[in-house]
Amino acid sequence: MADIRNYTLNFGPQHPAAHGVLRLVLEMDGEVVQRADPHIGLLHRATEKLAETRTWVQSVPYMDRLDYVSTMCNEHAYCLGVEKLLQIEVPERGKYIRTMFDEVTRILNHLLWIGCHALDVGAMTMALYTFREREDLMDAYEAVCGARLHAAYYRPGGVYRDLPDRMPQYRESTWTSAKKAKDLNDNRSGSLLDFLEDFTERFPKYHAEYHTLLTDNRIWKQRLVNVGIVSPERAMQLGFTGAMLRGSGIAWDLRKKQPYAAYDKVDFDVPVGVSGDSYDRYLVRMEEMLQSNRIIKQCIAWLRANPGPVITDNHKVAPPDRESMKSNMEELIHHFKLFTEGIHVPPGEAYAAIEHPKGEFGIYFISDGANKPYRMKIRAPGFAHLAAMDEMANGHMLADVVTIIGSQDVVFGEIDR
Amino acid sequence: MSAKLEALSQKMQDRFGDKIASSKLALGELTVEVAAADYREFMQALRDEPEFSFEELIDLCGVDYSTWGDGAWQGKRFAAVVHLLSIAHNVRLRVRVYADSDEFPAVDSVTALWTSANWFEREAFDLYGIAFVGHEDLRRILTDYGFIGHPFRKDFPISGHVEMRYDPDQGRVIYQPVTIEPRENTPRIVREDTYGDPSHG
Numbered sequence A: 001m002a003d004i005r006n007y008t009l010n011f012g013p014q015h016p017a018a019h020g021v022l023r024l025v026l027e028m029d030g031e032v033v034q035r036a037d038p039h040i041g042l043l044h045r046a047t048e049k050l051a052e053t054r055t056w057v058q059s060v061p062y063m064d065r066l067d068y069v070s071t072m073c074n075e076h077a078y079c080l081g082v083e084k085l086l087q088i089e090v091p092e093r094g095k096y097i098r099t100m101f102d103e104v105t106r107i108l109n110h111l112l113w114i115g116c117h118a119l120d121v122g123a124m125t126m127a128l129y130t131f132r133e134r135e136d137l138m139d140a141y142e143a144v145c146g147a148r149l150h151a152a153y154y155r156p157g158g159v160y161r162d163l164p165d166r167m168p169q170y171r172e173s174t175w176t177s178a179k180k181a182k183d184l185n186d187n188r189s190g191s192l193l194d195f196l197e198d199f200t201e202r203f204p205k206y207h208a209e210y211h212t213l214l215t216d217n218r219i220w221k222q223r224l225v226n227v228g229i230v231s232p233e234r235a236m237q238l239g240f241t242g243a244m245l246r247g248s249g250i251a252w253d254l255r256k257k258q259p260y261a262a263y264d265k266v267d268f269d270v271p272v273g274v275s276g277d278s279y280d281r282y283l284v285r286m287e288e289m290l291q292s293n294r295i296i297k298q299c300i301a302w303l304r305a306n307p308g309p310v311i312t313d314n315h316k317v318a319p320p321d322r323e324s325m326k327s328n329m330e331e332l333i334h335h336f337k338l339f340t341e342g343i344h345v346p347p348g349e350a351y352a353a354i355e356h357p358k359g360e361f362g363i364y365f366i367s368d369g370a371n372k373p374y375r376m377k378i379r380a381p382g383f384a385h386l387a388a389m390d391e392m393a394n395g396h397m398l399a400d401v402v403t404i405i406g407s408q409d410v411v412f413g414e415i416d417r
Numbered sequence B: 001m002s003a004k005l006e007a008l009s010q011k012m013q014d015r016f017g018d019k020i021a022s023s024k025l026a027l028g029e030l031t032v033e034v035a036a037a038d039y040r041e042f043m044q045a046l047r048d049e050p051e052f053s054f055e056e057l058i059d060l061c062g063v064d065y066s067t068w069g070d071g072a073w074q075g076k077r078f079a080a081v082v083h084l085l086s087i088a089h090n091v092r093l094r095v096r097v098y099a100d101s102d103e104f105p106a107v108d109s110v111t112a113l114w115t116s117a118n119w120f121e122r123e124a125f126d127l128y129g130i131a132f133v134g135h136e137d138l139r140r141i142l143t144d145y146g147f148i149g150h151p152f153r154k155d156f157p158i159s160g161h162v163e164m165r166y167d168p169d170q171g172r173v174i175y176q177p178v179t180i181e182p183r184e185n186t187p188r189i190v191r192e193d194t195y196g197d198p199s200h201g
Helices: A047-052 A060-064 A071-086 A092-121 A124-145 A178-184 A192-214 A218-224 A232-237 A243-247 A278-305 A322-327 A329-340 A381-387 A389-393 A398-408 A412-416 B002-019 B039-048 B117-128
Strands: A006-011 A023-029 A032-039 A348-356 A359-367 A375-379 B020-026 B029-034 B056-064 B078-086 B091-098 B106-108 B131-133 B162-167 B172-177
Touching: A023 A398, A032 A389, A032 A398, A047 A060, A047 A375, A060 A071, A071 A092, A071 A348, A071 A359, A092 A124, A092 A192, A092 A218, A092 A278, A092 A398, A124 A192, A192 A278, A218 A278, A218 A398, A232 A243, A243 A278, A243 A359, A278 A398, A322 A329, A348 B029, A348 B091, A359 A381, A359 B056, A359 B078, A375 B056, A381 A389, A381 A398, A381 A412, A381 B117, A389 A398, B002 B020, B002 B029, B002 B039, B002 B091, B039 B091, B039 B106, B056 B117, B117 B131
Parallel strands: B029 B091, B106 B131
Antiparallel strands: A006 A023, A023 A032, A348 A359, A359 A375, B020 B029, B056 B078, B078 B091, B162 B172
């Protein structure tokens, strides 16, 4: 045997299982991890500093670039923060649209997570399945805001526009035959709500397929059960939120405990884990997708029955419509001031947090009364989760590090900001 | 929610008395300020005493107040702002502590109380240069290896001081002074108090 057994292993920053640009410096004893030191910041773009030089509305698209797999949720926290400072109310329909798209986003996020997580652990098929469903939901994104990923759909005061009456259609092309285009357009003939309703009908069946592939799969269980156990006490100490906290057995969900948008008016359950290992976190997130599906259904029913405004009529915050601008002097002035100077937010500070798919995503604003934030701090859930890497990986094998990264559901856009 | 916060505010007044430099309830959030000397002890009590039991440190960040309100700021320059969450009582609290010195800002570390403070304090140190006394591993976290300065301070330009490019002559990546001009499309304006009041018109 050699005398020296400890050695240092560099994992990343370019590693397919690192979910982005994570550099992990691992101190190994044989194949067992003694210490994990994540080096982050390779994707640091100083979003918080940039926001200090942009008006309040101009920073909304920056939010999409944080956690780029759950974009609308990031915008939601940002808008809630601005609305809190301005003390304005969002119209009821705007709240329901936000609730619905937050849940669409949650399913999108969890689908990407389970696909990639399974891929890392060795189950190739999952990624193919989940990306099939993501396609439908991204079409819904596209219909509502014109972009598939970076939505910029929410605005302080509501959402940018009402839900569209028609879906984008497939056209016949070199790749798509006339018949295939017709089949693809089959459930796209109605409005966005019809399309989403069709999806919510289909989704439980897809969800059952994921369970068949993974839940009782022997390899999947061998890789996940008892890996990265976190006790409830440690989970609170480590600043865990969201599915990471619920996986450890603490029933904490901001949608229930500190409701925002329309979450106090919809019915859903909060799944909670027992043992706090990677497998429990997997089960929690799987169940969350079904609950999101339930919420979307309720929102669709409400939105069908209740037309109305989707953004505040306060034209110091949201622009007036084009028509009144052309006939009304005051609206023209509002429009001009809003787009050249921006919103003026009263001095003060506010922290707004939402139940993001990854945990508690919070935005802390300090305003000095200018048309730009004085300080913006983004509280990213992944930042706290990744900080626990050392504790979670300690004593596990090298291959388990990949499982733990996957089960933390980290995205570097939000961690590095 | 606000009745809960008022009760909490009262409880804190009773327990800590004049150790609380200021306590403010606004926008449904409670903010308390404590002196740097009392900070560590104060946080310990908030975590351990059952009537507070703030089990989670949600966020900790640095703030540089030097240009607040276009020079209207009179107080100390650097502060650390902590957001605490009590899961048992379902209540949030914001604690602000100003660093005594503007030249060498330093605040006690709370990593021994909440493990999650570790990276948040490293970040505040990296971006604002606030030293956290008692932190065991106060390294830079977000900026590049070998970065000079604290980029989120208000006197640090948005475009930075150096840029990186590949130099074909030397056959390696080099740093050089930035070549881009700073540009501001929408100027920053602080209006009088009543301007743009959302409740007006």
